[in-house]
Amino acid sequence: MPICGYLITPSPGKKDAVQKSLSSFPEAEVYPAENQNMLIMVTETDSKEQDQELEHQLKSVENIDCLALTFGANPA
Amino acid sequence: MIRRELLKAMALASAATAASTLVPGVAFAELPEETNTDVQWKKTPCRFCGVGCGLLVGVQKGRAVAVKGDPACSVNKGLACVKGYHSIQVLYGNDRLKKAYVRKDGVMVETPIKDALDLVASKMKETISQHGKDAVSIYGSGQWTIPDGYCASKLFKGCIGTNNVEANARLCMASAVTGFLTTFGKDEPMGCYEDIDHADVFVTWGNNMAEMHPVLFSRVLDRRAKKPGVEIIDLATRTTRTSHAANHSFLFKPQTDLAVANAICHELFEKGMVNEEFVKKYTAFKKGKTNIGYGLEDGFAFKDKMESIDLKEFKTFLADYTPEKVEVISGVPASDIRYMAKLFGDPRKKVVSFWCMGANQHTRGTWINNLIYNIHLLTGKISQPGNGPFSLTGQPSACGTVREVGTLTHKLPYGVVMKEAARRKAAEIWNVPYENIPSKPTYHTVEMFRALDRGDIKFMWIQVTNPMVTMPKLNRYRPGAQKDGRFVVVSDIYPTPTTDVADVILPSACWIEREGMYGNSERRTAHFEQMLQPPGEAMSDTWQLIEVAKRLGYSKQFPYTAKDHIEQIYEEYRLFHKGKTHNMAPYEVLQKESGVVWPYVDGKSTLWRYNSKYDPACDATKDFDFYGKPEGKAFILARPFEDAPEKPDQEYPFWLNTGRVIEHWHSGSMTRRIPTLHQAVPEAYVELNPVDAKAMGIKHGEGVKLVTRRGKIEMPASVGGRGTPPEGMVFVPFFDENHLINNLTLDAFCPISKQPDYKKCAVRVEKA
Numbered sequence: 082m083p084i085c086g087y088l089i090t091p092s093p094g095k096k097d098a099v100q101k102s103l104s105s106f107p108e109a110e111v112y113p114a115e116n117q118n119m120l121i122m123v124t125e126t127d128s129k130e131q132d133q134e135l136e137h138q139l140k141s142v143e144n145i146d147c148l149a150l151t152f153g154a155n156p157a
Numbered sequence: 158m159i160r161r162e163l164l165k166a167m168a169l170a171s172a173a174t175a176a177s178t179l180v181p182g183v184a185f186a187e188l189p190e191e192t193n194t195d196v197q198w199k200k201t202p203c204r205f206c207g208v209g210c211g212l213l214v215g216v217q218k219g220r221a222v223a224v225k226g227d228p229a230c231s232v233n234k235g236l237a238c239v240k241g242y243h244s245i246q247v248l249y250g251n252d253r254l255k256k257a258y259v260r261k262d263g264v265m266v267e268t269p270i271k272d273a274l275d276l277v278a279s280k281m282k283e284t285i286s287q288h289g290k291d292a293v294s295i296y297g298s299g300q301w302t303i304p305d306g307y308c309a310s311k312l313f314k315g316c317i318g319t320n321n322v323e324a325n326a327r328l329c330m331a332s333a334v335t336g337f338l339t340t341f342g343k344d345e346p347m348g349c350y351e352d353i354d355h356a357d358v359f360v361t362w363g364n365n366m367a368e369m370h371p372v373l374f375s376r377v378l379d380r381r382a383k384k385p386g387v388e389i390i391d392l393a394t395r396t397t398r399t400s401h402a403a404n405h406s407f408l409f410k411p412q413t414d415l416a417v418a419n420a421i422c423h424e425l426f427e428k429g430m431v432n433e434e435f436v437k438k439y440t441a442f443k444k445g446k447t448n449i450g451y452g453l454e455d456g457f458a459f460k461d462k463m464e465s466i467d468l469k470e471f472k473t474f475l476a477d478y479t480p481e482k483v484e485v486i487s488g489v490p491a492s493d494i495r496y497m498a499k500l501f502g503d504p505r506k507k508v509v510s511f512w513c514m515g516a517n518q519h520t521r522g523t524w525i526n527n528l529i530y531n532i533h534l535l536t537g538k539i540s541q542p543g544n545g546p547f548s549l550t551g552q553p554s555a556c557g558t559v560r561e562v563g564t565l566t567h568k569l570p571y572g573v574v575m576k577e578a579a580r581r582k583a584a585e586i587w588n589v590p591y592e593n594i595p596s597k598p599t600y601h602t603v604e605m606f607r608a609l610d611r612g613d614i615k616f617m618w619i620q621v622t623n624p625m626v627t628m629p630k631l632n633r634y635r636p637g638a639q640k641d642g643r644f645v646v647v648s649d650i651y652p653t654p655t656t657d658v659a660d661v662i663l664p665s666a667c668w669i670e671r672e673g674m675y676g677n678s679e680r681r682t683a684h685f686e687q688m689l690q691p692p693g694e695a696m697s698d699t700w701q702l703i704e705v706a707k708r709l710g711y712s713k714q715f716p717y718t719a720k721d722h723i724e725q726i727y728e729e730y731r732l733f734h735k736g737k738t739h740n741m742a743p744y745e746v747l748q749k750e751s752g753v754v755w756p757y758v759d760g761k762s763t764l765w766r767y768n769s770k771y772d773p774a775c776d777a778t779k780d781f782d783f784y785g786k787p788e789g790k791a792f793i794l795a796r797p798f799e800d801a802p803e804k805p806d807q808e809y810p811f812w813l814n815t816g817r818v819i820e821h822w823h824s825g826s827m828t829r830r831i832p833t834l835h836q837a838v839p840e841a842y843v844e845l846n847p848v849d850a851k852a853m854g855i856k857h858g859e860g861v862k863l864v865t866r867r868g869k870i871e872m873p874a875s876v877g878g879r880g881t882p883p884e885g886m887v888f889v890p891f892f893d894e895n896h897l898i899n900n901l902t903l904d905a906f907c908p909i910s911k912q913p914d915y916k917k918c919a920v921r922v923e924k925a
Contacts, residue, residue, distance in 0.1 A: 122172070123168045151175045
């Protein structure tokens, strides 16, 4: 049941689009910054494999300048 | 919380923390409450000087717990000075005023604020009824927020009908105002701080910028570090930290900066370094009256008269100011004067001049401002990135409130009381009869305190300033305020020597305990929200004025609601400045931005005025348009060197110079309550030149007695400290209420600006 935290910097002017794309993943909760071009996201998956698959899919989301993993845990 | 939820909260907190590390101030409003970091960061301009640094204040459980520079603010780009970093501690001094006090049988008695406000209003009514409306007055400061000053002006000028409105900014930047008005016809600098990022040469005119404007000076040093060949010239009367950091330190004898500036102009002509095309197209030569006096007597009056002169007459005027002649007057070697002229005259170099109190607190303050402009106008080095004269200010809203709102006896929020159109505009916006606003100014600050002493003024309301520390010649004005038949109301956050003379003390909300706006030196208006609850019954100065206005029967003019009054007042005030030359940003823009520079036109700040590339108010067919003056031509003014009114003599053989230190701001009533700053400089001292100290047998730390024609004082000596006066001069910082140096200073002032000169009087120095 892995849980991860991410900090995302969208391409300029693409914050809303990136938020929409990321929010389409059922495993993700996305929070936009009010006053900066930034998003934070928490993901919760059922297994390590599913987490790896999600990570792979995240990398293919368009208009992301930077995706930083800030937290990871894999509770039993 | 079960473990899974806790881990999710940690994941969110880690991402939020990473975000705020990268971009301080980033806010995620939608985060679940438990994952938001405890500390909320909110933007505000700094409470202290006129630089207007953007700060982020961390608020936790209703208390300000941390502060840092705001990287989103272009003023300071994330930096702050030692005062800024400690600024929130000013909210939490042990002796903070939380209740109102009323003097009863000579003793201050705690009183509900509602009753104290009733008393203030009834005393005003009684005084007006018995002695006329010009017997009441208000004295504020450049620490007034924009809404504070606006309500004070509206109440006194518009509703009551007296021009008895002044502010302590008269003591610190009035000469800058009259300098701008006489040369350009419009107040405030044409450039902005971004000039620092483009300049090749910086000249500080009597301005210890390293201590007084440290964040800006750090930007100057950064520019020099990054661009080879950048130079700093410190032109001053005393060696300071700025002098040590400069490439060249040139010392002139007090008051002779007038001669030095004229000598630079002489040399520009002599060596063919004048920008003739610029001068021909965009300037006009003028002269004013000479031998204009010093204002030492009550009721002193002066009115300047401008006359046109031609280039030949101007050159003839300059003939008295050859570098060699001025070397004799000023002590600055002719070769150094020529060196400065060469820097100003080199078309490949961009030059910024900075000045503050050294030029402004000067019995010829308007003139020295004019003369610095002359140099920039003759070389065409003005209103362009990296080229410009830049008058700095000392208080957070000396520009935004006192100059722009117009809280001086002759001013209105737009224009002056002497102009019918300005009075009509104010009357219309204020919803008062036009006849209410008197057409004649009454008392400037020095004359206002003289009137209180004489008894012509019976009631004075003092807000957010400490004149019983900062007025010159206090040995007259303190007893004057305490005479029978005077009623003094003081609104402040701490007890001070000014609350000591009060009949009513009103506890004020401080800075971020209320909402407001300040305006800094570069025409930047910055908003701060209310982040904290004020202690006890403390109330904002704005709301105190509104409460009293309502009690005086002016509810119709003060209909503002408690929740939105700052927005309502600001939007009303903005009506005065509509148009391309001074448009202010809307309230909602101020809420979002870390300050906005006016004129704000079509959603954009105007960073360089009078240059048609940047300023939409200019005639677009010209490169430059000084639209405050006829035909868009700025005045180059012939202003001579005239000596100080009181010079060292046999009885009083030293110059007395006063000023500040980096740790303390203004009269010290706030910074002396910040333990770190107070411990750094716990008391005032007398700076002596080591040669003078040795001759008198005075060692560092030993007692020194200073005596002038107005009073005497004893303080410890500082020899070999951070500043060194030349032989024959002593310097004393004025922040220390236990060593009131202003008991000794002279109340001579510039006859045009009415700003006193705190930098020059004669003093005797003795070993105590």
